[in-house]
Amino acid sequence: MIHCIIGTKGGVGTSSVAQALAYESAKEKKTLLLDGSIGLRSQDLLNEVEGISPYHFQDYLQDFCDWEDTLIFLKENLALVLSSPKKEYIDWDQEVFLEKMRPIVDQYDNIFVDFSSYEERDLEFWASIDAEFTFVITKEKISRRALDEIQFVFMRKKLNPKVHILMNKVKTDQEREEFLSNPPNFVYETFRYILEEEENEEIPYLKYEWIKEGKEKVSEKIEKKEKRWFSFLQGGS
Numbered sequence: 143m144i145h146c147i148i149g150t151k152g153g154v155g156t157s158s159v160a161q162a163l164a165y166e167s168a169k170e171k172k173t174l175l176l177d178g179s180i181g182l183r184s185q186d187l188l189n190e191v192e193g194i195s196p197y198h199f200q201d202y203l204q205d206f207c208d209w210e211d212t213l214i215f216l217k218e219n220l221a222l223v224l225s226s227p228k229k230e231y232i233d234w235d236q237e238v239f240l241e242k243m244r245p246i247v248d249q250y251d252n253i254f255v256d257f258s259s260y261e262e263r264d265l266e267f268w269a270s271i272d273a274e275f276t277f278v279i280t281k282e283k284i285s286r287r288a289l290d291e292i293q294f295v296f297m298r299k300k301l302n303p304k305v306h307i308l309m310n311k312v313k314t315d316q317e318r319e320e321f322l323s324n325p326p327n328f329v330y331e332t333f334r335y336i337l338e339e340e341e342n343e344e345i346p347y348l349k350y351e352w353i354k355e356g357k358e359k360v361s362e363k364i365e366k367k368e369k370r371w372f373s374f375l376q377g378g379s
Contacts, residue, residue: 143251143252143253143274144247144252144253144255144268144271144272144273144274145163145252145253145254145255145273145274145275145276146178146255146257146264146265146268146273146274146275146276147159147160147163147254147255147256147257147276147278148257148260148265148275148276148277148278148292149257149258149259149260149278150277150278150279150280150285150286150288150289150292151280151282151284151285151288152258154278154279154280154285154310154311155278155280155310155311155336156256156257156258156278157177157184157185157188157256157258158188159276159278159308159310159336160175160185160254160255160256161175161185161188161189161256163254164220164252164254165217165220167220167251167252167254168216168217168218168219168220169219170219171219171251171252172219172249172250172251172252173219173220173221173250173251173252173253173254174220174221174222174223174246174249174250174252174253174254175216175220175221175222175223175254175256176199176222176223176225176253176254176255176256177199177222177223177224177225177256178199178225178255178256178257178260178264179225179256179257179258179259179260180200180225180226180228180259182258182259183224183225183226183227184256184258185222185224185256186214186222186224189214189216189222191214191216191222194214195211195212195213195214195224197211197212198212198223198224198225198226198227199212199223199224199225199226200225200226201226202223202242203234203238203239203242204234209246212224236263236266236267236270239267239270240267240270240271243271244271247271255268255273262295262299265292265295265296265299265301266299266301269299269301269303272303273303274303274304274305274306274331275303275304275305275306276305276306276307276308277289277292277305277306277307277308277328278308278310279307279308279309279310279326280309280310280311281309281311281317281320281321286326289307289326289328290327290328293327293328293329304331305328305329305330305331306330306331306332306333306334307325307326307328307330307332307333307334308334308335308336309321309333309334309335309336310335310336311336312335312336318335321335322335
Protein backbone atom coordinates (compact mmCIF):
# COMPACT_ATOMS: atom_id res chain seq x y z
CA MET A 143 0.00 0.00 0.00
CA ILE A 144 1.24 3.47 -0.89
CA HIS A 145 0.43 6.32 1.50
CA CYS A 146 1.20 9.88 0.37
CA ILE A 147 1.38 12.19 3.39
CA ILE A 148 0.64 15.70 2.13
CA GLY A 149 1.25 18.92 4.04
CA THR A 150 -1.32 21.68 3.60
CA LYS A 151 1.14 24.36 4.76
CA GLY A 152 4.53 24.65 6.36
CA GLY A 153 4.79 23.55 9.97
CA VAL A 154 1.76 21.22 10.15
CA GLY A 155 4.01 18.27 11.01
CA THR A 156 3.90 16.36 7.73
CA SER A 157 7.42 14.94 7.98
CA SER A 158 6.98 13.90 11.63
CA VAL A 159 3.71 12.14 10.79
CA ALA A 160 5.24 10.33 7.80
CA GLN A 161 8.20 9.25 9.90
CA ALA A 162 5.97 8.03 12.74
CA LEU A 163 3.77 6.03 10.38
CA ALA A 164 6.78 4.43 8.70
CA TYR A 165 8.43 3.41 11.99
CA GLU A 166 5.17 1.96 13.29
CA SER A 167 4.62 0.02 10.06
CA ALA A 168 8.18 -1.37 10.13
CA LYS A 169 7.50 -3.20 13.38
CA GLU A 170 5.73 -5.90 11.36
CA LYS A 171 6.00 -5.05 7.65
CA LYS A 172 8.65 -4.26 5.06
CA THR A 173 8.41 -0.49 4.76
CA LEU A 174 9.82 2.31 2.62
CA LEU A 175 9.92 5.95 3.72
CA LEU A 176 10.33 8.20 0.70
CA ASP A 177 11.01 11.92 1.07
CA GLY A 178 9.18 13.38 -1.91
CA SER A 179 9.75 17.08 -1.23
CA ILE A 180 12.22 18.31 -3.85
CA GLY A 181 14.40 21.07 -2.38
CA LEU A 182 12.70 20.87 1.03
CA ARG A 183 13.57 17.38 2.20
CA SER A 184 13.88 16.84 5.94
CA GLN A 185 13.85 13.09 6.56
CA ASP A 186 17.66 12.94 6.47
CA LEU A 187 17.71 15.41 9.37
CA LEU A 188 14.87 13.75 11.30
CA ASN A 189 16.57 10.37 11.04
CA GLU A 190 20.11 11.74 11.48
CA VAL A 191 21.43 10.26 8.25
CA GLU A 192 22.44 13.45 6.43
CA GLY A 193 25.38 13.08 4.06
CA ILE A 194 25.19 9.28 3.81
CA SER A 195 23.77 8.66 0.34
CA PRO A 196 25.04 10.49 -2.79
CA TYR A 197 21.95 9.46 -4.78
CA HIS A 198 18.33 10.49 -4.50
CA PHE A 199 14.92 9.51 -5.87
CA GLN A 200 15.16 11.76 -8.93
CA ASP A 201 18.52 10.18 -9.86
CA TYR A 202 16.76 6.82 -10.05
CA LEU A 203 13.91 8.19 -12.18
CA GLN A 204 16.44 9.65 -14.62
CA ASP A 205 18.55 6.44 -14.84
CA PHE A 206 21.55 7.99 -13.11
CA CYS A 207 21.65 5.10 -10.62
CA ASP A 208 20.00 1.85 -9.63
CA TRP A 209 17.26 1.74 -7.00
CA GLU A 210 19.57 -0.01 -4.53
CA ASP A 211 21.99 2.94 -4.72
CA THR A 212 19.36 5.28 -3.24
CA LEU A 213 18.53 3.19 -0.17
CA ILE A 214 19.47 4.19 3.37
CA PHE A 215 18.64 1.40 5.84
CA LEU A 216 17.32 2.85 9.08
CA LYS A 217 16.44 -0.36 10.92
CA GLU A 218 15.10 -3.82 10.23
CA ASN A 219 12.22 -3.63 7.71
CA LEU A 220 12.69 0.11 7.11
CA ALA A 221 14.56 1.89 4.32
CA LEU A 222 14.70 5.59 3.48
CA VAL A 223 15.05 7.23 0.06
CA LEU A 224 15.64 10.97 -0.17
CA SER A 225 14.67 13.54 -2.79
CA SER A 226 16.97 16.04 -4.44
CA PRO A 227 18.19 18.78 -2.07
CA LYS A 228 17.93 21.30 -4.91
CA LYS A 229 14.67 22.95 -5.90
CA GLU A 230 14.98 22.42 -9.61
CA TYR A 231 12.64 21.33 -12.35
CA ILE A 232 13.32 17.73 -13.25
CA ASP A 233 11.55 16.66 -16.40
CA TRP A 234 10.01 13.22 -16.60
CA ASP A 235 6.60 12.17 -17.77
CA GLN A 236 3.98 9.93 -16.26
CA GLU A 237 4.91 6.92 -18.41
CA VAL A 238 8.50 7.06 -17.16
CA PHE A 239 7.28 7.38 -13.57
CA LEU A 240 5.02 4.35 -13.93
CA GLU A 241 7.70 2.27 -15.62
CA LYS A 242 10.23 3.01 -12.88
CA MET A 243 7.91 2.75 -9.87
CA ARG A 244 5.78 -0.31 -10.58
CA PRO A 245 8.56 -2.84 -9.86
CA ILE A 246 9.54 -0.89 -6.72
CA VAL A 247 6.01 -0.88 -5.31
CA ASP A 248 5.94 -4.68 -5.35
CA GLN A 249 8.99 -4.85 -3.07
CA TYR A 250 7.30 -3.27 -0.03
CA ASP A 251 4.25 -3.88 2.12
CA ASN A 252 3.90 -0.18 2.88
CA ILE A 253 5.36 2.93 1.27
CA PHE A 254 5.03 6.30 3.00
CA VAL A 255 5.79 9.34 0.85
CA ASP A 256 6.53 12.58 2.70
CA PHE A 257 5.25 15.55 0.69
CA SER A 258 5.88 18.60 2.86
CA SER A 259 5.79 20.39 -0.47
CA TYR A 260 4.48 19.11 -3.77
CA GLU A 261 3.50 19.95 -7.33
CA GLU A 262 0.25 19.09 -9.08
CA ARG A 263 1.98 16.40 -11.09
CA ASP A 264 3.02 14.67 -7.85
CA LEU A 265 -0.65 14.18 -6.98
CA GLU A 266 -1.43 12.98 -10.49
CA PHE A 267 1.52 10.61 -10.82
CA TRP A 268 1.07 8.92 -7.43
CA ALA A 269 -2.69 8.63 -7.89
CA SER A 270 -1.97 6.74 -11.12
CA ILE A 271 -0.39 3.89 -9.11
CA ASP A 272 -3.29 3.72 -6.64
CA ALA A 273 -1.72 5.67 -3.80
CA GLU A 274 -3.90 6.76 -0.90
CA PHE A 275 -3.55 10.36 0.28
CA THR A 276 -3.44 11.57 3.87
CA PHE A 277 -3.69 15.36 4.16
CA VAL A 278 -2.24 16.82 7.36
CA ILE A 279 -4.09 19.91 8.53
CA THR A 280 -4.23 22.11 11.62
CA LYS A 281 -6.80 24.54 12.96
CA GLU A 282 -5.32 27.42 10.95
CA LYS A 283 -7.58 28.73 8.20
CA ILE A 284 -4.77 28.77 5.65
CA SER A 285 -4.36 25.02 6.15
CA ARG A 286 -8.01 24.35 5.34
CA ARG A 287 -7.88 26.69 2.36
CA ALA A 288 -4.96 24.69 0.96
CA LEU A 289 -7.05 21.55 1.35
CA ASP A 290 -9.78 23.15 -0.78
CA GLU A 291 -7.21 23.95 -3.44
CA ILE A 292 -6.06 20.32 -3.50
CA GLN A 293 -9.63 19.19 -4.02
CA PHE A 294 -9.87 21.52 -7.03
CA VAL A 295 -6.75 19.85 -8.45
CA PHE A 296 -8.41 16.47 -8.09
CA MET A 297 -11.48 17.79 -9.89
CA ARG A 298 -9.46 19.30 -12.76
CA LYS A 299 -7.31 16.20 -13.18
CA LYS A 300 -10.31 13.86 -12.70
CA LEU A 301 -8.55 12.03 -9.87
CA ASN A 302 -10.50 9.96 -7.39
CA PRO A 303 -8.05 8.42 -4.90
CA LYS A 304 -8.83 7.37 -1.35
CA VAL A 305 -8.36 10.38 0.92
CA HIS A 306 -7.77 10.58 4.66
CA ILE A 307 -7.75 13.76 6.73
CA LEU A 308 -5.40 13.91 9.71
CA MET A 309 -5.79 16.81 12.15
CA ASN A 310 -2.42 17.37 13.81
CA LYS A 311 -1.38 19.38 16.86
CA VAL A 312 -4.67 19.04 18.71
CA LYS A 313 -3.81 20.28 22.19
CA THR A 314 -7.07 19.92 24.14
CA ASP A 315 -10.29 17.93 24.10
CA GLN A 316 -12.13 21.17 23.34
CA GLU A 317 -10.04 21.73 20.21
CA ARG A 318 -10.70 18.14 19.19
CA GLU A 319 -14.45 18.54 19.56
CA GLU A 320 -14.40 21.81 17.60
CA PHE A 321 -12.52 20.14 14.76
CA LEU A 322 -14.76 17.08 14.69
CA SER A 323 -17.91 19.21 14.72
CA ASN A 324 -16.67 21.20 11.71
CA PRO A 325 -14.83 18.75 9.45
CA PRO A 326 -13.25 19.85 6.14
CA ASN A 327 -15.40 20.19 3.06
CA PHE A 328 -13.75 17.27 1.32
CA VAL A 329 -14.73 13.77 0.25
CA TYR A 330 -12.65 11.56 2.56
CA GLU A 331 -12.52 8.00 3.91
CA THR A 332 -11.45 8.80 7.48
CA PHE A 333 -11.02 11.88 9.65
CA ARG A 334 -8.57 11.36 12.51
CA TYR A 335 -6.44 13.45 14.81
CA ILE A 336 -3.25 13.45 16.86
CA LEU A 337 -3.80 14.59 20.42
CA GLU A 338 -0.78 16.13 22.18
CA GLU A 339 -1.60 15.22 25.76
CA GLU A 340 1.12 13.58 27.80
CA GLU A 341 -1.25 12.26 30.45
CA ASN A 342 -3.47 10.41 27.95
CA GLU A 343 -2.49 6.79 28.56
CA GLU A 344 -4.95 5.37 26.06
CA ILE A 345 -2.86 6.53 23.10
CA PRO A 346 0.58 4.89 22.95
CA TYR A 347 3.61 7.15 22.70
CA LEU A 348 5.64 6.27 19.65
CA LYS A 349 9.34 5.92 20.36
CA TYR A 350 11.64 6.65 17.43
CA GLU A 351 14.28 4.04 16.71
CA TRP A 352 16.93 4.00 14.06
CA ILE A 353 20.26 2.44 13.19
CA LYS A 354 23.12 4.88 12.60
CA GLU A 355 26.62 3.74 11.63
CA GLY A 356 25.70 0.17 12.49
CA LYS A 357 24.64 0.87 16.07
CA GLU A 358 21.03 0.82 17.20
CA LYS A 359 19.93 3.97 19.00
CA VAL A 360 16.67 4.79 20.75
CA SER A 361 15.50 8.35 21.33
CA GLU A 362 12.79 8.96 23.90
CA LYS A 363 12.10 12.46 22.52
CA ILE A 364 11.21 13.67 26.00
CA GLU A 365 10.96 17.40 25.26
CA LYS A 366 7.30 18.42 25.22
CA LYS A 367 7.55 20.12 21.83
CA GLU A 368 8.76 16.85 20.29
CA LYS A 369 6.02 14.65 21.75
CA ARG A 370 3.52 13.17 19.34
CA TRP A 371 0.66 11.13 20.73
CA PHE A 372 -0.15 8.82 17.97
CA SER A 373 -3.49 7.22 17.08
CA PHE A 374 -3.53 7.10 13.30
CA LEU A 375 -2.55 3.49 12.60
CA GLN A 376 -4.42 2.29 15.68
CA GLY A 377 -7.65 3.60 14.15
CA GLY A 378 -8.29 6.55 16.43
CA SER A 379 -11.23 8.84 15.79
